[in-house]
Amino acid sequence: MALLKIENLSKNFGALKAVSGVSFEVRKGQIFGIAGPNGSGKSTLFNIITGVPFSATSGAVWFNGQSISGIAAQKICHLGLARTYQRETAFDSLTAYQNIALGAVFGPGEREATGAATLEERVCRAAELVELDRARLARKASELSIFERKQLMLASALVMEPKAMLLDEPASSLTKPEIAETIRIIRNINARGIAIVLIEHVLPVLLSLSQRLLVLNHGEMLRLGAPDDVVRDEQVIAAYLGKRGARDAEAA
Amino acid sequence: MIKTERSFEGVYLALAIGALLIAPFILTESYTRHLLILALIYAVVASNWDLSLGYGGLFNFAHLAFFSIGVYGYGIMAKSIGISPWLAIPLAGLLSVAAAMIVAVPILRLGGIYIILVTFAFSQLVLQIVVSQSDITGGNMGMVGLPPLKLPGYNFVRDGKLGYYFGAVILLLSSTFFLRWLVNSPTGLSIVALRDNADYAVSRGISLAKQRVITLTASALFTGIAGGYYGAYIRVASPDAFGMGLLSLLLSILLVGGTSTIYGPILAAFLLTFISEAMVDLGPWRHMIVAVMIVAVLIFYPGGIWQAATGFNEFLKRRLGGRVARKTSAQST
Structure with a gap:
C-alpha cells in the first residue's frame, strides 16, 4: 500500500x-x-x-x-509527514538544542512519543543521527555554519518521529x-x-x-x-x- | 528542562529581592514610597507586554486596555457589587484574560500592521464603552472612592503605605516568576519560534492560532491583576488609564528596558519613573528630555538597557572565568 x-x-x-x-x-x-x-x-x-x-x-x-x-x-x-526547506531554516534566536526540542514537543501532536525516553535523550539521539556535534547544541542557531544548519533542520524534522x-x-x-x-x-x-x-x-x-x-x-x-x-x-x-x-x- | 547558558540569574534575583525588601526602610518619605509602588505596578504591566510584543512579536496595542479593564473591573466588582477587594483583584485578572480571548479571535491569523489596527480599535472600543455607560462606569468622571485594601485591624495605607508597597512587591515577584517560567517552557519557546519564522514553526507542528491565544491571555493575566491592584491603591478608575500618556510611558519603559528579556522592562520601570519624577520642576522640558533619552538609548543600545547590563555580566564572567583558569593552571604547574 x-x-x-x-x-x-x-x-x-x-x-x-x-x-x-x-x-x-x-x-x-x-x-x-x-x-x-x-x-x-x-x-x-x-x-x-x-x-x-x-x-x-x-x-x-x-x-x-x-x-x-x-x-x-x-x-x-x-x-x-515532516519537511525541510531549500534555504537552511531555523529559529534563529533559539539555541540548536531548543530548535530540536520544539520539534520533539510539538511535532508528534497527540501521538505518543516513543517509549520512556526523556526530551533530552530524544533531542540528543536526533542530533546524533544527523551527525550534528553535541557541543554545538548549546549554540544559537544563527551562529551555526550552513551545513550545521542543514543538519539542525534535519534533526528537528527527525525528532518528530515522522x-x-x-x-x-x-x-x-x-x-x-x-x-x-x-x-x-x-x-x-x-x-x-x-x-x-x-x-x-x-x-x-x-x-x-x-x-x-x-x-x-x-x-x-x-x-x-x-x-x-x-x-x-x-x-x-x-x-x-x-x-x-x-x-x-x-x-x- | 531545556538547557540554556549558565548565568548568574539566581544571584541577581536574590540581590534584587533583597534590595526591594530593604528599599522602603531607607526611602521612608511617603511620596517616594508612592513612586516605588507605581514603578512596581508599571513593571508588571510592561514586563507582561514584553511577552506579546517582545517574545511574540505581536504589535499588541490592546495591552493598556487589559490594564484598564482590570482597574474598572475592580471598581465595579469591589464598589458597585461589593465583592471583597481581595477577591476582586484576582477576578479583575480573569476579566482581562476574557478580554484577551475576545481580541485574539480577529487577529488569529493576521500579521504586522493589521494587528496594530485591530488591537488599537479594540482599546478605543473599550474606552467608548466605558465613557458611554456612565451609570456603571461613571463616564468621563470615572469612579472614585474605590474600596482600599485592608487586613483585619490594618489599613494598607498606614505606615507610609507600607502594606501597598509589599503587596506590589509580591505582585511583581509572582508575575516575574510566572513570566520567566513561561518563556523558558516549551510553550514560551514556541511563541518565539512563531515570531522567528511562522511557516517553519507550523511545519514543526506548532499551531499559530492556539499559541497566539495563549500569548495574549497569558500576557493579560497579571496585567489585569495589576490593574485591579492599581484601582485598590489609587482608589480611582478614570478613562485616563486608556490615555496616550500612560501608553507612551509604558511603551518607552518596554523599549528602553529591552524587549524579549522580561527583566529589562522591570529595571526600566524604576529608572524611568524616578528620572521622570526628578525632573518634575522642569515642566514641559521633562517630556522632551525623556524623549531625547529614549531616542539616544535606542540608537546606542537597540537592545535597551538590558543589553548594557548583560554586557557587564559577560565582562564579569570573563573576569571570573579568567581567574578560575589562572588558578587551575597555577595548580597544574
Whole structure:
C-alpha cells in the first residue's frame, strides 16, 4: 500500500500553473526523487502537500490511508509527514538544542512519543543521527555554519518521529565532503524505515539514493520511472539535464 | 528542562529581592514610597507586554486596555457589587484574560500592521464603552472612592503605605516568576519560534492560532491583576488609564528596558519613573528630555538597557572565568 499518494494535484497562481496534474505514489520506506529545472514546481509541490504556506488548487493527497487535502498544516505534521526547506531554516534566536526540542514537543501532536525516553535523550539521539556535534547544541542557531544548519533542520524534522520526510535540496550549497556526509545521513534516516521524498539538483545525491525518479517541467510530469531509465530519456535530457548532465548522470 | 547558558540569574534575583525588601526602610518619605509602588505596578504591566510584543512579536496595542479593564473591573466588582477587594483583584485578572480571548479571535491569523489596527480599535472600543455607560462606569468622571485594601485591624495605607508597597512587591515577584517560567517552557519557546519564522514553526507542528491565544491571555493575566491592584491603591478608575500618556510611558519603559528579556522592562520601570519624577520642576522640558533619552538609548543600545547590563555580566564572567583558569593552571604547574 502507498504511504503517500498524490492524485492529480494542481496549484495555480492566477493564470500561472505552478503545478499541474501531478500524480505519484511513495511506498513505505522508499526513497523517491524529484528533479526538474528551476521553476518547474518542485518546491511548490512540497508546499501544497504539507499545506505550508498554501494548499493546492485541486487534486488530492492521501497519507497513511487518510486524506490530508486542506487540513491544518500542523495536523499534517502531527500525522507523521515532516519537511525541510531549500534555504537552511531555523529559529534563529533559539539555541540548536531548543530548535530540536520544539520539534520533539510539538511535532508528534497527540501521538505518543516513543517509549520512556526523556526530551533530552530524544533531542540528543536526533542530533546524533544527523551527525550534528553535541557541543554545538548549546549554540544559537544563527551562529551555526550552513551545513550545521542543514543538519539542525534535519534533526528537528527527525525528532518528530515522522513516517515520511520531504527533503528540499538537502545538498545545495554544500562542499563535496559535506555532500558525501549528507548522502550517508539520508541513508541512515531511511534505514529507520522512514520514507523519503527528495528534491535535488545535485545529481550524484539524487541518483545514488532514489529508487524512483520523477522529473517535472513547467509544473507537469515529464517522466516517472526507474532513475536509470529516466536519465536516458531524450525529453529529460533536452529539458533538464543537457548533454553534459546526461554524461555526468551516466558516470554517477 | 531545556538547557540554556549558565548565568548568574539566581544571584541577581536574590540581590534584587533583597534590595526591594530593604528599599522602603531607607526611602521612608511617603511620596517616594508612592513612586516605588507605581514603578512596581508599571513593571508588571510592561514586563507582561514584553511577552506579546517582545517574545511574540505581536504589535499588541490592546495591552493598556487589559490594564484598564482590570482597574474598572475592580471598581465595579469591589464598589458597585461589593465583592471583597481581595477577591476582586484576582477576578479583575480573569476579566482581562476574557478580554484577551475576545481580541485574539480577529487577529488569529493576521500579521504586522493589521494587528496594530485591530488591537488599537479594540482599546478605543473599550474606552467608548466605558465613557458611554456612565451609570456603571461613571463616564468621563470615572469612579472614585474605590474600596482600599485592608487586613483585619490594618489599613494598607498606614505606615507610609507600607502594606501597598509589599503587596506590589509580591505582585511583581509572582508575575516575574510566572513570566520567566513561561518563556523558558516549551510553550514560551514556541511563541518565539512563531515570531522567528511562522511557516517553519507550523511545519514543526506548532499551531499559530492556539499559541497566539495563549500569548495574549497569558500576557493579560497579571496585567489585569495589576490593574485591579492599581484601582485598590489609587482608589480611582478614570478613562485616563486608556490615555496616550500612560501608553507612551509604558511603551518607552518596554523599549528602553529591552524587549524579549522580561527583566529589562522591570529595571526600566524604576529608572524611568524616578528620572521622570526628578525632573518634575522642569515642566514641559521633562517630556522632551525623556524623549531625547529614549531616542539616544535606542540608537546606542537597540537592545535597551538590558543589553548594557548583560554586557557587564559577560565582562564579569570573563573576569571570573579568567581567574578560575589562572588558578587551575597555577595548580597544574
